[in-house]
Amino acid sequence: MRKITFSEATLEAMTEEMRFDPSVFVMGEDIARQGGIFGQFKGLPQEFGFERVIDTPISETAIVGAGLGAALNGCRPVIDMHFADFLGVAMDEVFNQIAKIRYMFGGQTDVPLVVRAPDGMIRSAAAQHSQSLEAWFMHVPGLKIVIPSNPADAKGLLKSAIRSNDPVMYFEHKALFSQVGEVPEGEYFTPIGKANILREGRDVTVISYSSMVNKALTAAEALVKDGISAEVLDLRTIFPFDREAIAESVSKTHRVLVVHEAPKIGGVGAEITSFICEYLMDELDAPPIRLGLKHVPIPFSPPLENFVAPKVEDIVAAVKRLK
Amino acid sequence: MSYDKELLTHFYRTMVSIRKFEEKANDLFLGGVLPGFIHLYIGEEAIATGVCSNLSKTDLITSTHRGHGHCIAKGADLNKMMAEIYGKKTGYCKGKGGSMHIADFSIGMLGANGVVGGGYNLATGAGLAAKIRNSGQVAVCFFGDGASNRGTFHEAINMASAWHLPVIFVLELNQYASTTPYRTTCNVENIADRAHGYGVPGVIVDGNDVFAVYEAAKTAVQRARDGQGPTFIQANTYRIKGHFVGDPEKYRAREEVQAQKENCPIKRFREKLLADKTMTKSELELMEAAISGEIAAAVKFAEESPWPEPEEALDDVFGEGVWHYA
Numbered sequence A: 001m002r003k004i005t006f007s008e009a010t011l012e013a014m015t016e017e018m019r020f021d022p023s024v025f026v027m028g029e030d031i032a033r034q035g036g037i038f039g040q041f042k043g044l045p046q047e048f049g050f051e052r053v054i055d056t057p058i059s060e061t062a063i064v065g066a067g068l069g070a071a072l073n074g075c076r077p078v079i080d081m082h083f084a085d086f087l088g089v090a091m092d093e094v095f096n097q098i099a100k101i102r103y104m105f106g107g108q109t110d111v112p113l114v115v116r117a118p119d120g121m122i123r124s125a126a127a128q129h130s131q132s133l134e135a136w137f138m139h140v141p142g143l144k145i146v147i148p149s150n151p152a153d154a155k156g157l158l159k160s161a162i163r164s165n166d167p168v169m170y171f172e173h174k175a176l177f178s179q180v181g182e183v184p185e186g187e188y189f190t191p192i193g194k195a196n197i198l199r200e201g202r203d204v205t206v207i208s209y210s211s212m213v214n215k216a217l218t219a220a221e222a223l224v225k226d227g228i229s230a231e232v233l234d235l236r237t238i239f240p241f242d243r244e245a246i247a248e249s250v251s252k253t254h255r256v257l258v259v260h261e262a263p264k265i266g267g268v269g270a271e272i273t274s275f276i277c278e279y280l281m282d283e284l285d286a287p288p289i290r291l292g293l294k295h296v297p298i299p300f301s302p303p304l305e306n307f308v309a310p311k312v313e314d315i316v317a318a319v320k321r322l323k
Numbered sequence B: 001m002s003y004d005k006e007l008l009t010h011f012y013r014t015m016v017s018i019r020k021f022e023e024k025a026n027d028l029f030l031g032g033v034l035p036g037f038i039h040l041y042i043g044e045e046a047i048a049t050g051v052c053s054n055l056s057k058t059d060l061i062t063s064t065h066r067g068h069g070h071c072i073a074k075g076a077d078l079n080k081m082m083a084e085i086y087g088k089k090t091g092y093c094k095g096k097g098g099s100m101h102i103a104d105f106s107i108g109m110l111g112a113n114g115v116v117g118g119g120y121n122l123a124t125g126a127g128l129a130a131k132i133r134n135s136g137q138v139a140v141c142f143f144g145d146g147a148s149n150r151g152t153f154h155e156a157i158n159m160a161s162a163w164h165l166p167v168i169f170v171l172e173l174n175q176y177a178s179t180t181p182y183r184t185t186c187n188v189e190n191i192a193d194r195a196h197g198y199g200v201p202g203v204i205v206d207g208n209d210v211f212a213v214y215e216a217a218k219t220a221v222q223r224a225r226d227g228q229g230p231t232f233i234q235a236n237t238y239r240i241k242g243h244f245v246g247d248p249e250k251y252r253a254r255e256e257v258q259a260q261k262e263n264c265p266i267k268r269f270r271e272k273l274l275a276d277k278t279m280t281k282s283e284l285e286l287m288e289a290a291i292s293g294e295i296a297a298a299v300k301f302a303e304e305s306p307w308p309e310p311e312e313a314l315d316d317v318f319g320e321g322v323w324h325y326a
Helices: A006-020 A044-048 A060-071 A084-098 A134-138 A151-163 A212-226 A243-253 A268-279 A302-308 A312-322 B005-030 B045-052 B068-074 B078-086 B120-133 B151-162 B210-225 B254-261 B265-275 B281-304 B310-314
Strands: A003-005 A024-028 A053-055 A076-080 A114-119 A144-146 A168-173 A180-182 A196-199 A204-208 A230-234 A237-239 A256-263 A289-293 B060-062 B139-144 B167-173 B202-206 B231-236
Touching: A003 A006, A003 A151, A006 A024, A006 A044, A006 A151, A006 A180, A024 A060, A044 A053, A060 A076, A060 A084, A060 B120, A060 B151, A084 A114, A084 A134, A084 B120, A114 A151, A134 A144, A134 A168, A134 A237, A134 A256, A134 A268, A144 A151, A151 A168, A151 A180, A196 A212, A196 A243, A204 A212, A204 A243, A204 A312, A212 A230, A212 A256, A212 A312, A230 A243, A243 A268, A256 A268, A256 A312, A268 A289, A289 A312, B005 B045, B005 B068, B005 B078, B005 B210, B005 B265, B005 B281, B045 B068, B045 B139, B045 B167, B045 B210, B045 B231, B045 B265, B060 B120, B068 B078, B078 B281, B120 B139, B120 B151, B120 B167, B151 B167, B167 B210, B202 B210, B210 B231, B265 B281
Parallel strands: A024 A053, A024 A076, A076 A114, A114 A168, A144 A168, A204 A230, A204 A256, A256 A289, B060 B139, B139 B167, B167 B231, B202 B231
Antiparallel strands: A003 A180, A144 A237, A196 A230
16 A cells, blocks of 8 residues: 555645535645645645635634634635644634534534644644643533544544534644555545554553554554553544444453543543443453653653653553553 | 615614514513523614615624624524523524524524624634635624624734625624723724724714614625625614613613613614604504514413423534433
């Protein structure tokens, strides 16, 4: 199979969807003339023009709010947040407007809007350009949240998000943009709400998503020499998360580790392990373990930054504790 | 300027419908019938009426927590409105919205908004979509002097102006931001002055004169449809009622309110119609009685409508449904 980068995969998704549906457009800061700060929009205006690939003012509330307004008037906007951290500027638009419009108005309207939010730690971007914020949005009814870990899912999930009639938060880890992976030729969709078993195993389930999946896979490989067979479950959708896939895997391995780059406290792992404890307690042979960011803002200096998020060794050690 | 009788009848019918709907809502609320809380538009009817009379069904508006008038002026169904503020299943939002969240997407009413200043960006986005789709629609954002101090105002009007979007910003300057007189939190007499800083015409009109509002909006709509971008209309008015029904109004003198009642937009318009002999007293009274009948029918419809089933609380979060915890 051909190999392309995560960034190129998202660009293919955008191109295919913009060709398919003239009501799809994209706007954000520095995306048209610059091509996106990670190059993820390069070439789009050449094909679709500056009317559909729009450079915005640095006005996050207007970008998000106008995205919603356009979604309510016959368009399928994709908006780019530049950095997920800047969602904080526009939170009212996200949680008081986007998430509630359909419900509050009794289901009168679809809200076909995609919010693309590059997140995660990369090369000392420090406290305000490194965060993983997906848990915030999981706590707000009305939002779907996807978070790919590889180029193939990056394309398939973005296409599904654009076709969705519900608002979708699409988190894309900055460190993944340059990652190369196998991506099928032609059109396909990765369903929202479906997890993926990336490595089968018997002894323990490692549930993860986004860039932490790579570390989980590396850890699983390292554990082979210790005679431990780890299953790696890539959640792909944070909400609605795939309860069936989790139940099936946990019922097989009876041991669970959840690992993400976002803070451990109040994180997605808290919800997933609570779900497992509440509904699958009889299947468990050990208390679930969570790994996440230490409860500090993300520091700048490389040794500090390297210290705060879970590492492959942490995953290996946690799995051994479960065994 | 001469106006045909049909339009004048429409003005009067719309303003009186708003007034009577709200007077009834006021009584129902004080009688303990309506849940939640409601904010009345009484005294400001000429603005929604004058603006929306220039719009077609496919044009769009965003409204505020004080939104009944915008709904009615845009052509909303009184029965569904009344049922919604009762919290009934037959309401516009199946009882999920209430007074602060009435919408009717079929007539381009994109919703009352419980967040002050929450409508600017929605209208701007709706205008952006109109431009992208080349639909010829205009989007109007109604807001108050309180909302004019939100940062969203700056972002939206700058964006709308930069992209020449067909958006009209209609400030209903009713003097009070909740309980706070606007001049205590704003150091300019005319908020329309700000418009010039965005390259947008800022027009000031007597918001209690339906003709003045109508004409200003007509120019703004034409400008928007011609691709010349947004207009800011400051409509000076006065909020006759408290911020919400039940507001003790300790922040202003009764004499002040009493004096403003003389400037009632409906009273003024009615007197003009009679003075110009456009309509007779009996014609007007007939219309008023008919509207009272419609309001009574709306109340009956709401009272006789069923409550939503409790489990319906789980519907309408998503188009493509998701699981719920058992």
